[in-house]
Amino acid sequence: MKNVTVVGLGKIGLPLAAIFANCGHFHVYGADINKLVVDQVNQGIAHVSNEPGLDELVAKAHQAKTLEATVNTADAVSKSEVVVVIVPVLTRENGQIYYQYIDSAVEEIAKGIKKGTLVTFETTLPAGDTRNRFGKTIEKISGLTMGEDFYLSYSPERVYSNRIIKDLSSYPKVVSGYNKTSLELATDFYKKGLNCEILQVSSLEAAEFTKVAECVYRDVNIALANELAVYANKLDINIMEVIKAANSEPYSNIHLPGVGVGGHCIPVYPYFFINNGMQEGLTTLSRKINDNMAQYAVELTEETIGQLKDKKILILGLSFRGNVKEPTKSSTLLLIEELGEKDAKVFVDDPLFDANEISKYGVIPFSNQQADQIDAIILQAYHDEYQKLDFSDFKNCSLVLDGRNVLNRRDVEKFGMKYLGIGMK
Ligand SMILES: NC(=O)c1ccc[n+]([C@@H]2O[C@H](COP(=O)([O-])OP(=O)(O)OC[C@H]3O[C@@H](n4cnc5c(N)ncnc54)[C@H](O)[C@@H]3O)[C@@H](O)[C@H]2O)c1
Structure with a gap:
């Protein structure tokens, strides 16, 4: 041996x-x-x-x-x-x-x-x-x-x-x-x-x-999906329907739009390329587009529910993606920053983290007893637990922004709340 x-x-x-x-x-x-x-x-x-x-x-x-x-x-x-x-x-x-x-x-x-x-x-x-x-x-x-x-x-x-x-x-x-x-x-x-x-x-x-090229490809592709989603939103077109139809053509493989790209691979390794003399290209722009999606989501929230000062906003998911306990470069960190600039009160829920781990990020760890205080919800990481989320507990919530385009809009709208996705009104 x-x-x-x-x-x-x-x-x-x-x-x-x-x-x-x-x-x-x-x-x-x-x-x-x-x-x-x-x-x-x-x-x-x-x-x-x-x-x-x-x-x-x-x-x-x-x-x-x-x-x-x-x-x-x-x-x-x-x-x-x-x-x-x-x-x-x-x-x-x-x-x-x-x-x-x-x-x-x-x-x-x-x-x-x-x-x-x-x-x-x-x-x-x-x-x-x-x-x-x-x-x-x-x-x-x-x-x-x-x-x-x-x-x-x-x-x-x-x-x-x-x-x-x-x-x-x-x-x-x-x-x-x-x-x-x-x-x-x-x-x-x-x-x-x-x-x-x-x-x-x-x-x-x-x-x-x-490996670097794979990460660059995924980051750039997601940035393209995000750009298309922002445009679809302006036209009141459902981007998910468009992507599904476009990808029925064998050479099209548009990825999914969302509230940002996190984790320690896709938002990080493109810099192994960018920092070696490729600052001017598509990859730098894509990084910017993906990181700006948090700001875009916060602006959509503000347009829908009005000024965010003192509004109680709940972010679902601290992890960078569903079912993984990993906060590195999570889009939630960018959302917290953007919401902080608007003086909103930020609550974060994540079934994979305890209250102490969540409060380290300068936010209020969410507990169900606080549900009726929440003004708007932003879904960032779709953990399995959120499939069973009961929106009826959120009595004063007027908006659910589905940052991963995964929720069933009827589960939200039946309680009188507005549903918005990324590129989906
Ligand atoms: N985590 C992923 O999803 C993932 C996916 C694909 C590729 N990768 C690659 O794998 C690499 C490792 O990632 P990971 O998630 O396992 O990291 P990690 O942080 O989980 O583990 C790194 C380990 O290295 C140990 N370590 C640090 N310095 C050391 C040293 N001088 N000598 C011996 N051990 C040392 C640490 O104690 C730790 O246990 C990443 O850099 C990445 O390139 C990670």
Whole structure:
């Protein structure tokens, strides 16, 4: 059995480590700087929740002794033939890249690496970083030569939260290598580890840019849908009807409009492109269009119910999307800002967060007893719980703005409230 180290046991790293540890080919060390995470994994417990299949995989690997966690990355790497890096690169507000975590992980890898090891990066990266930043750091610290003494690969992680285990085995895995041997070793590793279709690309940079291009495509497409929705609203046309009809033509794949784009992928990774000399293009404009949707929603609310000063507005969903506990870059944060500028009183409801977690955002955590105070509701993240939402409790509410175009308008209108969607009057 080969030894594999997965560096970073987060939302993606733990599922990866658990799958590799159950595939029958590898003994896996999971390396993480968070001791709580390491301790839990060493008890056979998954600290990542809402990932179908993960608890079972971690427990099974723990029992079979094929998954061990450690805070000592260099030591784990020194015993491994393959190292998988899945420590995030973060961005600041303006999209500037923040490498601190991954840089220190790579330094530890470089201290432990032995001759013949394959290091494969899965973290989303700007094109060029695997070779020019991390490969060179490993060379400098270890004294080994890239492509001769150690091998380098990049393979983007493209999975969707809540479906990670399924996506890892069903999406084709895009794989690249620094040289022929790197590509062969990486292909063999992922075939054994994930048992999925492998899609080889010709360079590390092509694989890095594949993931960024996917995120750019989705952001730009959603911006187009949003622009069309704003126009449809002016014409009193239902955009959802238009998109459905337009997409019946095989070359049309217009995405869905909404109150904004959140999460740590789509609104973030376009900056890996924009900040590398592409400031003037479509991607920058799309980012702006998508981020302006919160302002648009607040303006629609104001046009409908009048001045928002002291009005009590309830936002449904703190998470960036339904059924995921993840507030990163959620459109709710932009809505809170816009409503704050109008001096509205902002209430937020989210069944996945407790009152303390919600009040950190400077808003009032909503409880059902407050329902009759609410003047307007903006639905931002459509959690399953909202399918059963009873609007009859909102006795003084005059507007429901459906920011995801998912509610049944009759459930709202039957209580005398106005229903508005994004591009739907
Ligand atoms: N979460 C998603 O939905 C998603 C989807 C597709 C791709 N990705 C990619 O996966 C990457 C990882 O995302 P995630 O959601 O797993 O992140 P995460 O924040 O859940 O986990 C990161 C883990 O890395 C650990 N860590 C930080 N610095 C470290 C170091 N120096 N050494 C060892 N461990 C260290 C942290 O303690 C944490 O456990 C992202 O950068 C992104 O590129 C994420």
